[in-house]
Amino acid sequence: MELVQIYECLCDPTRLRLLNVLAQGPLCVCHFQEILGEPQVKISKHLAYLRARGLVEVERHGNWMVYALPARPSRELKANLACLQDCAQEDPVFKRDLARLKKRAPQFAETSPCGCS
Amino acid sequence: MELVQIYECLCDPTRLRLLNVLAQGPLCVCHFQEILGEPQVKISKHLAYLRARGLVEVERHGNWMVYALPARPSRELKANLACLQDCAQEDPVFKRDLARLKKRAPQFAETSPCGCS
DNA sequence: GATCTATATTCCTTTAAAGGTATATAGAAT
DNA sequence: ATTCTATATACCTTTAAAGGAATATAGATC
Numbered sequence: 001m002e003l004v005q006i007y008e009c010l011c012d013p014t015r016l017r018l019l020n021v022l023a024q025g026p027l028c029v030c031h032f033q034e035i036l037g038e039p040q041v042k043i044s045k046h047l048a049y050l051r052a053r054g055l056v057e058v059e060r061h062g063n064w065m066v067y068a069l070p071a072r073p074s075r076e077l078k079a080n081l082a083c084l085q086d087c088a089q090e091d092p093v094f095k096r097d098l099a100r101l102k103k104r105a106p107q108f109a110e111t112s113p114c115g116c117s
Numbered sequence: 118m119e120l121v122q123i124y125e126c127l128c129d130p131t132r133l134r135l136l137n138v139l140a141q142g143p144l145c146v147c148h149f150q151e152i153l154g155e156p157q158v159k160i161s162k163h164l165a166y167l168r169a170r171g172l173v174e175v176e177r178h179g180n181w182m183v184y185a186l187p188a189r190p191s192r193e194l195k196a197n198l199a200c201l202q203d204c205a206q207e208d209p210v211f212k213r214d215l216a217r218l219k220k221r222a223p224q225f226a227e228t229s230p231c232g233c234s
Numbered sequence: 235g236a237t238c239t240a241t242a243t244t245c246c247t248t249t250a251a252a253g254g255t256a257t258a259t260a261g262a263a264t
Numbered sequence: 265a266t267t268c269t270a271t272a273t274a275c276c277t278t279t280a281a282a283g284g285a286a287t288a289t290a291g292a293t294c
Contacts, residue, residue: 003204007128012252013121029271042253044272049251063261063270076204083200087120087193129282146241158284161242166281180240180291229240 005053006080013093014038015046016084019069020094021101022056023085026068031108035100122170123197130210131155132163133201136186137211138218139173140202143185148225152217181229 009015017036021027027035032043047067050056055077056067070077088094126132134153138144144152149160164184167173172194173184190198205211 003133003201003208004128004130007124007133008251011121011124011128014252016120016124030269039254040271041255041273044270045252048272060261063268065271079200079203083196084120086196091120125281131282147239156284157241158243159282161240162282165242177291180238182241 002074003076006055006077009050009053009055010080010084012046014042015050016088017093017097018043018046018050018067019055019081019084020088021097022067022069023081024098024101026059026066027101027108028061028064028066030064031104032067034104035097119191120193123172123194126167126170126172127197127201129163131159132167133205134210134214135160135163135167135184136172136198136201137205138214139184139186140198141215141218143176143183144218144225145178145181145183145229147181148221148229149184151221152214178229
């Protein structure tokens with residue numbers, strides 16, 4: 001069942017935060033690092049985990065690895081990401097991450113090719 | 118995050134099957150056993166796991182333990198169960214379980230207090 | 235009170251994930 | 265060619281989950 005793989009990805013708080021931020025648009029590792037306030041290894045490993053299961057895609061831009069949600073998500077993935085968006089609206093952690101993203105987006109756009117303009 | 122606990126419950130195929138069947142109504146362990154074709158320990162342990170995290174509720178009727186989805190699910194749980202229902206429509210395993218349930222429901226209703234009439 | 239039935243729990247083994255430290259890699263800049 | 269920057273990987277330790285075998289429990293029946 002592909003569904004199980006999706007849920008495996010969703011059952012860690014860090015990964016949920018990554019996906020929540022990604023719903024706003026592509027981003028690179030160092031910016032995730034700054035927004036979540038977590039060490040590089042942790043971010044990098046969780047993104048690798050998500051990537052291995054098809055929940056995110058990557059594109060290299062020079063030194064930066066820009067992660068994004070899949071361009072063509074499966075029915076199941078689309079449904080679950082929408083559900084997550086719905087559930088995340090109220091959670092303070094998710095909201096704080098998005099607030100930080102919004103605040104930093106202009107600088108991000110200057111210093112890297114993250115499409116977070 | 119309560120969300121994580123929900124996803125932890127959803128990231129096992131057996132538990133997904135249990136929840137899918139439960140969406141049709143309360144059921145007791147031995148009937149799950151028959152429908153899923155899995156040993157008693159396995160069913161029982163996964164139901165305990167779900168129960169410990171609030172995804173199911175139990176009521177004893179004589180020797181039978183009748184499991185059911187929560188009477189008053191949280192917003193998050195409701196959303197995710199609905200999403201699961203949506204995703205499960207097409208999966209052959211889920212469909213087979215429901216077919217077996219439908220076929221056996223009359224007998225279940227005779228031999229136990231499972232409300233599966 | 236002994237037995238039967240449905241279910242839960244204990245114990246064990248195996249596997250996987252998480253987090254951290256240290257190190258490697260790939261491309262850019264000098 | 266060396267150095268710098270962003271990111272990935274390897275290695276280690278700890279923790280949790282899964283599955284099975286055996287056993288315990290609680291209520292019903294005889």
